[in-house]
Amino acid sequence: MKQSETLLSVEDVKVYFKYAGGGLFSQSEPQYIKAVDGISFDIKRGETLGIVGESGCGKSTLARAVIRMVPIHAGRVLWMGQDLVSLSTDDMRGKRKDLQMIFQDPLASLNPRMTLGQIISEPLKTHFPKMPKTEMRERVAKVMARVGLLPNMVNRYPHEFSGGQCQRIGIARALILEPKLIICDEPVSALDVSIQAQVINLLMDIQKEMNLSLMFIAHDLSVVQHISTRVMVLYLGNVVEIADADDLYENPSHPYTRALIAAVPDVDRPAPADRENMMIDGELPSPLSPPSGCPFRTRCPKAQAICTEEKPPLLEPAAGHSVACHFHTVAQVG
Amino acid sequence: MTNVSMTNSTDTQGDVANTKGRSLWQDARRRFLQNRAAVVSLIVLMGVCLIALFGPLLAAWDNETVDWNVLGDIATLGAPSLSNGHYFGTDELGRDLYSRVVQGTQVSLMVGIVGSTIAVILGTLYGATAGYVGGKTDNIMMRIVDILMSIPYMFVLILLLVVFGRSMWLLFVGVGMISWLEMSRIVRGQTLTLKSKEYVDAALSIGVKHHVIVLRHIIPNLLGVIVIYATLLVPQMILTESFISFLGLGVQEPNTSWGALISEGASTLQYGTYWQLLFPLAFFVITLFCFFFIGDGLRDALDPKDR
Numbered sequence: 001m002k003q004s005e006t007l008l009s010v011e012d013v014k015v016y017f018k019y020a021g022g023g024l025f026s027q028s029e030p031q032y033i034k035a036v037d038g039i040s041f042d043i044k045r046g047e048t049l050g051i052v053g054e055s056g057c058g059k060s061t062l063a064r065a066v067i068r069m070v071p072i073h074a075g076r077v078l079w080m081g082q083d084l085v086s087l088s089t090d091d092m093r094g095k096r097k098d099l100q101m102i103f104q105d106p107l108a109s110l111n112p113r114m115t116l117g118q119i120i121s122e123p124l125k126t127h128f129p130k131m132p133k134t135e136m137r138e139r140v141a142k143v144m145a146r147v148g149l150l151p152n153m154v155n156r157y158p159h160e161f162s163g164g165q166c167q168r169i170g171i172a173r174a175l176i177l178e179p180k181l182i183i184c185d186e187p188v189s190a191l192d193v194s195i196q197a198q199v200i201n202l203l204m205d206i207q208k209e210m211n212l213s214l215m216f217i218a219h220d221l222s223v224v225q226h227i228s229t230r231v232m233v234l235y236l237g238n239v240v241e242i243a244d245a246d247d248l249y250e251n252p253s254h255p256y257t258r259a260l261i262a263a264v265p266d267v268d269r270p271a272p273a274d275r276e277n278m279m280i281d282g283e284l285p286s287p288l289s290p291p292s293g294c295p296f297r298t299r300c301p302k303a304q305a306i307c308t309e310e311k312p313p314l315l316e317p318a319a320g321h322s323v324a325c326h327f328h329t330v331a332q333v334g
Numbered sequence: 335m336t337n338v339s340m341t342n343s344t345d346t347q348g349d350v351a352n353t354k355g356r357s358l359w360q361d362a363r364r365r366f367l368q369n370r371a372a373v374v375s376l377i378v379l380m381g382v383c384l385i386a387l388f389g390p391l392l393a394a395w396d397n398e399t400v401d402w403n404v405l406g407d408i409a410t411l412g413a414p415s416l417s418n419g420h421y422f423g424t425d426e427l428g429r430d431l432y433s434r435v436v437q438g439t440q441v442s443l444m445v446g447i448v449g450s451t452i453a454v455i456l457g458t459l460y461g462a463t464a465g466y467v468g469g470k471t472d473n474i475m476m477r478i479v480d481i482l483m484s485i486p487y488m489f490v491l492i493l494l495l496v497v498f499g500r501s502m503w504l505l506f507v508g509v510g511m512i513s514w515l516e517m518s519r520i521v522r523g524q525t526l527t528l529k530s531k532e533y534v535d536a537a538l539s540i541g542v543k544h545h546v547i548v549l550r551h552i553i554p555n556l557l558g559v560i561v562i563y564a565t566l567l568v569p570q571m572i573l574t575e576s577f578i579s580f581l582g583l584g585v586q587e588p589n590t591s592w593g594a595l596i597s598e599g600a601s602t603l604q605y606g607t608y609w610q611l612l613f614p615l616a617f618f619v620i621t622l623f624c625f626f627f628i629g630d631g632l633r634d635a636l637d638p639k640d641r
Contacts (some may be wrong), residue, residue: 067539094539109532112358113554123540157357173536 005080007181007213008043008066013075013110015058015065017138031275033287035061038075038236040314043181048207048214050245052221052260054284059217063183065216067099068092097127100174104186107167110158116169117154120144123177139176147172147202149248154316155289160235164195169201180211188223200227205272208261221264225249230320236287239314243321253323294326302327335413362558365635369531372631374467375624382621386439394419395430397437398588404428414609423609424636425595426602434590435613439504441591442567442618445509446625449571450564452510457517458553458560466548479515487512488577495583502585505578509571520563524556558636565629569622576618 016032021065036058043049051059064070066077068084077084079095087095100123110119120140124131141151147168167187174182184203188196204227207214218224224231228245232258241254242296252258259280284297285291291298297307306326314324350418366372395401401420402409405428414431422431464475491508498504528534529552537547578584578591585591592614599611 069535069538092545093541096539099539101536101539103532103536105532109535109536111533111551111555113557115357116552121544122537126540126546135453160356161356170536173540284430 005045006042007045009078010042010083011076012038013065014038014073015061015070016073028201035236039239041232043213045213046211047229048216048225048227050231052224052233056284057234059234060185063185065219097177098180100179101183102170102174102187106163106170109170112158115155115157120172120176142175143172163191167199182216185217191270236290238295241323247321255302256296362635371627375627379624386443389436393433395433397433400428422613425610429514437619438590438592438595439576441585444576446572448506449509449513450567453513453517453567454560454564457514458521461518461521462525462548462552465522466529480516483515492583498585509574523557524559525552528552528555549571562629562633565625569625
């Protein structure tokens, strides 16, 4: 992969939510939910980082932490070399021009009392309050045409659109400021499969056209494989594996990644012979009391004594392929 | 309302005609117009308002002039009659009851409308701020409301009127001061649910300032609840004023209100001058019913899930 400029660099970010103690009169130490527990990654210009993991593993929290919608406990978020965490609210507001977000529920992310035109032009009104009305209208029309919305829909209200169209509105709203990075928080999870493909292809086309970077969150591996340059697998607020998309799918190193990939139903490809072995049982442990050592050890088929004692560091055994497992080499062979 | 402000903006899009969207308000209006009781009430209420506005033009007598011809025998000569110009009869002092009722209507409607306007503006802003900011601010703001609500306001209002003398302004202030408390509670509760909606997150991620989010995203979505509650608040304000006037502490002569007129009418009922009670009472009851039916219709129209 050709070296290009790093846009976003997340360094050991931790997001903890206090859920008990630590109050004015309480005796106990404050207790935290470790939603995101020390995650680092980079996003380069023009690339797509896919983020996968089960519900509750911290995907959305991570996305919100990057754009400072949830407070960060520790760590740094470098945007083109500048730390977003230490910026004042006003300076951060300026940065939001380059960092847009697409949300999971297409209809719920649109204000039901605003027309499509008002919704799409809101970022413009916010960042360029002095822009003349005619120019604003032109830019709205342009971006609407780009995402495949008819210009005559401009005065309609969100409830008059289908889910796929609503997501196109969401994309148009994110695109109108011509950002450098769009964070997509499960943008297709709420859509039909046929519509999913349309929306994803639209995103990929736009990405190529504008040299956008995407941070693409999903729990559907096939969707992520299709769109991503690199994929990051999260488990309980920790990174378990990061690799180039194709590499990850062909050569998953972490038992959790292998289980995830084995669980994807595929018509063309017969189920692997050892599929049963790869399956994992049990539930995601509560983030209130995460397991000691490796967070995945409670469900890992290969867990050993060392897994309870030591948290495996994220190592890079092969270039561009990092994995957090004590037995990654073993896992690779088996 | 505000939703149609964009309509005539993009008419130059070539051959594709702009489809005009159907806003939630238009949907609500359609549902409201299907509710017969509400529509009839609205028409009747408009009639009452028209009487309040233009009634004086029809009056043969003004509300202060004493008709000396009837003064000696109100019970027979002061009865409602078209021939001497006292359409609703006269009161105990020979003044034209029609003019008095018209004037009472003006005062009572004004008290109701001013009271609920104060409630809407103050209560909405206060409640939305408390709910949106949340945390300690919310706690302190709402505890203040709790404390104010625990004060027996009628007692305080009566004391104020006794100490500072009876005046319209004091009445407005007193009624307005108490009316916004409940409103702010309702608005705050609704704001809490709206705050977690994704479109508020979306606005935050765009970088919209907090006060703009409250004004652009929270309050327009609260308007349904506010409108419903405001229509139900108007009769409550009228009742409060009438109660105070009934006690004799409300508006001052020669001004009058429904409460004052009903009070006078009730005290002279023994002389057989039933119309002195009946006319103001009819206006009072009809108006209250209208407001309640309209509020009910609005609730059905604006909150279809809540039916």
